[in-house]
Amino acid sequence: MTSTATTQEAPEKVNILVVDDLPEKHVVFRTVLDELDQNIVSARSGQEALKFILEMEFAVILLDVNMPDIDGLETASLIRQYKKSAQTPIVFITAYVDELQARRGYALGAVDYIPSPVVPEVLRSKVRVFVELFRMNRQLQKQAAQREALARSEAARAAAEDAIHRADFLADASQVLSKSLHMDDTIAAILSLCVPMLGDRAILGIPDKEGGVRRLEMHPAPRADDEEVFTAELRSAADQVIRHKQFNLVSLGSRVAAICPLMAGDEIRGALALLADASHFDSPRIALIREFAGRASIAMENARLYSAVQEADRRKNEFLAMLAHELRNPWLPSATRCTSWPAPSRCRPSWVGRGT
Template sequence: MHRGRGVRLPRQADRHRAAALAAPRMVGALGRTMADVTERASILIVDDSPEKIVALESILEELGQDIVKATSGREALRHLLTRDFAVILLDVRMPVMDGFETAALIRQRARSEHTPIIFVTAFPDETHVARGYSLKAVDYIFTPVVPEVLRTKVSVFVDLYRMTAQVRRQAESLRQRAAQLHRLSAASLSINGALSLDEMLEVVAKSARDILGVPRAVATARVDDRRTHRAVSSAVQWPDAEQREADVASIVCATNRPYRTLASPGERPPPFLAVPLTRRDGRNMGDLQVSGKPHGDFSQEDEAILVQLAQMTSIAIENTLYGELREANRLKDEFLATVSHELRTPLSAMLSWVWMLRRGGLDPAGSARAIEAIERNVKAQTRIVEDLLDLSRIVTGKLRVDSRLVELGPVIEMATDSIMPAAEAKGITVRSSLDPSAGPVLGDAGRLQQLVWNLLTNAIKFTPPGGRVDVQLAGSGAEAEVRVNDTGAGISRDFLPHVFEPFRQADGSSGRTAGGLGLGLAIVRHVAELHGGRMEARSPGEGQGSTFILTLPAATGREEQWEVAPSAPVVETPAAEAPVSLDGVHVLIVEDEADTREALSLIIAQAGAAVTAVGTAAEALAALAASRPDILLCDIGLPTEDGYVLIRKLRALRAEDGGATPAVALSAFAQASDRARAVAAGFDTHVAKPTEPDRLLQTLADALSLRTGEGAQRGAPSPPALASEAGNLG
């Protein structure tokens, strides 16, 4: 086009007038369709005449779109490299590269192959028109142009462009939503296939991240006041992320509704989206959060997807909890059946031997065997009770340790000696290897002996006749390690992770070959953890033996102030070499249980003492006033007024009235706190039921010498009489 020639606008042809009248109706329809589309489209004007560019721009500026100007074909092509256009107004005659050459190059690029081109020229040459349409031009306008017609035609292509863009965005959104739903379906399978709540929440958090394309997700499940599970899947860490997540979680859990925060420009962290996890009854049990959406705020569609994921998670959590409850009930029923069996078995043996003793049909050797059997089964029942009490202390957090410096070598030796009779009876070889360089540990001697004894008895129990049990002690720098290895039944791969759980037994059936409650190893692990140590179980599989490893922190050398604790014997207390004599001693027994009162009276009387036996605190005070006893043996659990009330009333008396009478507490309340309470109330010492007669007589003798200044320190407990009593320190 010749320079200086402007765009003339005097009048328009009839065909242009008709198009101008029809086009507004089309634009109106398109406008209604595109009412929700607000983005601006780009229009490219290409002409070598600046005056014509200005004139065209003035016509089109009413459309409110972005107008890009180029004065040559090359400049137009450069613009097309960086952006897309709704329509191109292209002059035909330009120097260097005319409009047709420019259009041909535009059509060669895939990105602009279908971009509408309107040729604008002052030369009505039919040959040019044909060539323009051959280049897929949508129109060929001659100047002078009618502004209304040009605006209408361009607006049609602008609206088509915006509509196409909207359709493209919708198609992309649908594609993304389909991909999200596919990932949601895959997540459902993974969530329901999780083996634990922790694993499930890890899957949920990762799925939320992947599905919504965000850098951080947090899943929290609150089962109850004491049990909360949380999983974080994050590629980034926002400033104060945990505090912000806690604030969002408190809102979601309080309202039990989804919650969204909006993005603030330049502020971190970006917006949050959180939805609740709910039970079937509608109660909240946690939340699922995502944050850090790369572009814009979270949408309603994002919320809907996260709500679906949260609903699937809630159902899976409840199913898991229901499964845990069923398993807990099964274990409870199985445990109660086992307790019944383990208690009834020794009771049956004792009743049988007692029946035979009462009939008098046993010779002296048979009577001795009967007494040994009764004693052995009483001790078996005592061990069961002690294990149950220890479990109760573990559950309530009342299991305590009295820490001192302890040499593990003597502990292991005594534990090994105590299980030798059982090992020899089965033909099992027990070997020990103790590293003399293994230093002391800071711990409770009695509890550590209980721990090692449990490991050894467990190994003996599950090792067949002719097998072998090895116990090793080794020092390794900052730790001491005790290993108990056996050639026994081994542990299956499925059961190995549960071997230290209470009530768990690899074979809980009625036909199991080994007895016990399934509490020993649970107690072992807890005692080890109380000492700052850890337990580990290893086994290649069933029938291939097992190894239990106890690791304890070695003493650091800064515990010189701690006394090295003597190891209380784990072995059962043998009968005294010389019977205890209480000749000339008057003993007042206070026990409300008639059978126990009679048995105690006979035992003490056989030691040479004079005995007065009563059943209540009031009767005891009356007996004290009538005849002054040398020592009081009193049960704690008395009716109306217990033993604590009685001892306080006794100590309130003057010494000449019996206020200084030695007193021994006898009680089935056997925790360290019970012992301390008894001594604090005024008793000289405390004996836990059941107790062996020799131990009881020795305790009475010690209490008498205590008052004359010949005995041990007041309140010191007697050594345990039974193997399991070594653990009765908490």
């Protein structure tokens, strides 16, 4: 158990790039740095070093200044052109350092110059610092990635919970709106469902034939000391929604009104206005309002059709009652007419008084 835990906690080895054209120097560097127990990668030229840089990530680059073909300074310049190695520490190894060379090296991003032949303790201690810095940066990157992944996970979970909450709300709304086919009950149910899920106040306006608001219902009902809720500005915005049959988001000072048309096919049946703070009406909330308005429109249309059917039944029943009454009293209409005739004999049928 202990050995396994120790193995898992052992830090991951990092890569150290040594660039020098002389094989014997690579032997020296490897001997000095073996104590650090890291991956030592050897490159014999600047071109070979660039190839390794494209394939691997390094904690530090030990770069000989004097090399044939591409010298150390030119190699450093090419290394800095790659985004992957733009910030990798470069330590120049050289037998001599003049001021001009040092300026150019530091301008290319060199972090240090170490004279050759190297002092093992000096080289080892400096490389150890860069190794630790690299590990710390990698650990910070991992922690940042973990925090980002956690934030994304929490955001996805919150979005999923919000979506479930919205779906449950719509399911409950459909169930509530289907309980009654009376218009007053339907309107009351619509307004009650809106608060507080869709806004902190709901107003439903039913238009007249001219497109203005004929009937107005509100929830919660305004108190005597409340400021005017259905202001002229809000009424004008509701009229526009009714006329143009389009959703509108209206700013009312510190408040915002989301006004949604209630449609039955191409016909406008009303407008639903929801009032709340501006931050309340984000994109998911507006989408939910539109979806709810569609279901509210269906419920109101069903109530309207039910009322129309009831009115037709009432008229039919009145007609049938009158017809049945007349059938039971066939002479009542004739007798009623006869009372207005001046000659009573004209009211009698021709067969009255004849002998048989």
